[in-house]
Amino acid sequence: MPYRFSPEEYLNMALCYSDAGEIMLRAQQLYEERYGRVVNIRTILGAVQRFRESGSFQPRAESGRPRHPVRLEEDVLDFFQRHPVASTVDAxxxxxxxxxxVWRLLRNEGLHPFHFTRVQELLPQDYAPRVEFCRWLLRNRSYNVLWTDECTFTREGIFNVHNAHYWCDYNPRVIRPDHFQHRISVNVWAGLLNGHLLGPVFLDRLNTETYMELLQRDLPELLLNVPVWSRRYMYFMHDGAPAHFSLRVRAYLDEAFQGRWIGRGSVIRWPPRSPDLTPMDFHVWGRAKDLVYGNDGHTIRTVEQLRARIVSAFDVMSSEPEVLSAVRRHCIERARQCVRQQGRHVQHLM
Incomplete structure (x- = not known):
């Protein structure tokens, strides 16, 4: 017959749990040191939970009947059906x-807490242009599209406090610098053409002058590393940023690409508020920032360090041709989903 602890012993377990900073493993060790008795972690956890639920350490008598009536379970499940964003604390x-x-009931019913997908806000008038562009892309998917975009990198990088942990048997009170007095930022242009990654090109700022210089000087040099057959039938794509829409830029693109460019003011219009349709947004920049910042991105101190990490990240991505080729197929699938959804969001379906 298993040993039954007395209420005083359960109280000692709870006190050890509190003194150990509510860390179960340390509570178990502390109880053994103080009272010379080995106790199971689940015993301590059960004592703490019973006290929190009922104010008593005494185990409930086994009656063979459910602890809560079936009607209560139905009410809780109905609550989450009507309020799917509610928390277990609310219920x-x-x-x-x-x-x-509540958590155990939901788990037993096969319910899981899924995260939201962050998306760009779409207006009702955006749906039709998105469908029109995606249908064009599906009709002409045999042609090459040079997807381009600009992105800003800073020293802060990406840090999700909910996904960052420091495993230890006690709280070491670790810190991570977040807000810096000295701000560092770098503007980067890049492109993706049929599995070939172009860039990075660093821009002091994005305006008509710097963008024209990029198109006339940097882009032709970058395209030298791309097979001739890819360049010959290439469509140039950029979004609707103000620098892209200037008269000089549109006149140059009309002459250089002769109706084979995608953007605001072109015969092939880029739909506004549609970063989910370009692989630069849904793949390149996310992958680049993962590589740039990694686990020690907060150690970046200078612009030179940040630029060096960006160049290194692009070197890594360029060495993954099978991934870049798969991105093109993924882009086609997003276009199909966009048409099926009549121009609405597609990120959560991929």
């Missing part, structure tokens, strides 16, 4: 039960 407070009970 526990509303129905007067423990959060653990």
């Amino acid at each position: 526990a407070r509303m129905f007067g039960v423990s959060q653990y009970y």
Whole structure:
């Protein structure tokens, strides 16, 4: 017969749990040091949970009946059906039960907490241009599209506090610098053509002068590394940024590409607010920032360090041709989904 602890012993377990900073492994070690008795972690956890739920350490008598009536379970499940964004804490407070009970009920019913997908806001008038462009892309998918875009990198990088952990058997109180007095930022242009990554090209700022210089000087040099057959039938794409829409830029593109460019003011219009349709947004920049910042992105101190990391990241991505080729197929699938969704968001479906 398993050993039954007394209420005083359960209280000592709870006190050890509190003194250990609510770290279960340390609570187990602390109890063994103080009282010379080995105790299972689940025993300590059960004592703490019973006290939080009922104010008593005494285990409930086994009756063979469910702890909560079936009607209560149905009410909790109905609550989440009507309020799918509610939390387990909200439900526990509303129905007067423990959060653990709500969580276990949802899990047993096969319900899981899924994260939202962040998307660009679309206006009703955006749907038709998105469908029109995607249909053009699907009709002409045998042609090469040079997808281009600009992005700003800073020393702060990307840091999600919910996904960052420091594993230890006690709280080491680690810190991570986040807001810096000395700000560093770098503007980068890049392109993707049929599995070939072009760039990075660093821009001091994006305006008509710097963009024209990029188109006339940097782009022809970058295209020398691309097979002739890819360049011959190439469509040049850029979004609707103000520098892209200037008269000089549009006149140059009309002459250089002769109706084979995509953007605002072209015969092939780029739909506004559509970063989800270009592989530069849904692949290149995310992959580049993962490589640039990694686990120690906060150690970037100078512009030179940031630029060096960006160049290194593009070297890594260029060495992954099978991934870049798959991105083109993925872009076609996004276009299909956009047509099926009548121009609405597609990120959450991919």
